[in-house]
Amino acid sequence: MTAKDGHAGVIPALDAQVLVAAVPGLNALARIEAESFARVPGAHLTLSDLLRLARRIEQLIGEGVEGVVVTQGTDTIEESAMALDLLLATEQPVIVTGAMRDPARPGADGPANVRGAVLAAASDRARGMGVLVAMNDEIHAARFVRKAHTSRPSAFVSAGAGPVGWTAEDRVRIPLRLSRRVHIGLPPQTEKIAAVALVTAALGDDGRALGTLPGHGYQGVVVAGFGVGHVAGRTVESLARLAREMPVVLASRTGAGETFTGTYGFPGSERDLLGKGLIPAGVLAAPQARVLLALALSAGWSATSITAAYDALSG
Incomplete structure (x- = not known):
């Protein structure tokens, strides 16, 4: 520039x-x-x-x-x-x-x-x-x-x-080496990448926009939750419905640290959300988690393979 x-x-x-x-x-x-x-x-x-x-x-x-x-x-x-x-x-x-x-x-x-x-x-x-x-x-x-x-x-x-x-x-x-890498191979004919939405949790949000995402052509969603991966209780059912239709990845809006998987147990906590089918992003910040999900969906990966990729990149 x-x-x-x-x-x-x-x-x-x-x-x-x-x-x-x-x-x-x-x-x-x-x-x-x-x-x-x-x-x-x-x-x-x-x-x-x-x-x-x-x-x-x-x-x-x-x-x-x-x-x-x-x-x-x-x-x-x-x-x-x-x-x-x-x-x-x-x-x-x-x-x-x-x-x-x-x-x-x-x-x-x-x-x-x-x-x-x-x-x-x-x-x-x-x-x-x-x-x-x-x-x-x-x-x-x-x-x-x-x-x-x-x-x-x-x-x-x-x-x-x-x-x-x-x-x-x-x-x-470069004294520090990465333990594992993830490669997503796309077929040579692939040109269009799957549409993945990024939704950020905010104080008082009721999640009304979540239900509109499938109608706009999105094939996956990344949720940037509070803290270690939390959302307001009033949005849980909307996220659960989405997770039955498409992969929904749970990240943190903080920008540092990893999403938890088993510490908190209240409605909207990470245990609650993962139990309803959401996928933990691990150490990836929400924008990078969205990149992985979009490319993986474009390659036809299963939810199991996507979950394993987030885990591998978290070390």
């Missing part, structure tokens, strides 16, 4: 070649091939876009590319990285990065983030780690990363887990 004549505010304007050229000494770290896949704001991306990108990355790796850096707007990095992590089975490093400050602002962080991402993509330490996010000299696993601030360069965190690594003095350090 940068300012452009005739436009108020910054817009997508820089292609891949310009981004590479803006980073001093980048070609000394690796042989860079720059490609502009799409030029849209991060907020405009869809899961279908990410599916096409995953297929392009697979093609590039098949042609001998040893690592890939994806630059995009930061609005949806946590969801894009999650989607790519699930769609790609490669051992080659795939690193997502972006910029919190546009190039015209003092302290623009884009060049440093691109450099850190290239370092990670060129490092054997990042092999087999799935898709990673490199921002502000830190390296985050796709399943844990969150955008936790609207504007600071330090916006990206791995809430509850911490970054898996970092860059310093052009060295890549």
Whole structure:
């Protein structure tokens, strides 16, 4: 994003070649091939876009590319990285990065983030780690990363887990390894991704919108509940009815920690909801839980396989 004549505010304007050229000494770290896949704001991306990108990355790796850096707007990095992590089975490093400050602002962080991402993509330490996010000299696993601030360069965190690594003095350090990965393979003819709604619990909400979701074509629902996975008692029956029609995943709106499965027992508690057929999201934040559910439904996964995937990503 940068300012452009005739436009108020910054817009997508820089292609891949310009981004590479803006980073001093980048070609000394690796042989860079720059490609502009799409030029849209991060907020405009869809899961279908990410599916096409995953297929392009697979093609590039098949042609001998040893690592890939994806630059995009930061609005949806946590969801894009999650989607790519699930769609790609490669051992080659795939690193997502972006910029919190546009190039015209003092302290623009884009060049440093691109450099850190290239370092990670060129490092054997990042092999087999799935898709990673490199921002502000830190390296985050796709399943844990969150955008936790609207504007600071330090916006990206791995809430509850911490970054898996970092860059310093052009060295890549990744001391933490992920225990398990999940791959969702979609048939080559798949283009449209299943529609999954994200509903957030709120004080006093009676859940009246829940009953309308099947009529709008949704095939699954993620509920961002209170705390460890709670909702108001008055919404329980609506969720139970939904769970009889489609997969309903229970996440937390807090953004850190995992959903519980057996501690609280009141109506609307996690025990109550899971007993009525909801699926626990584990450590995944609600937006990332939605990505997994949408891709899994598109691949024709059963509720049992979907439940197992959330559990696997929770370690």
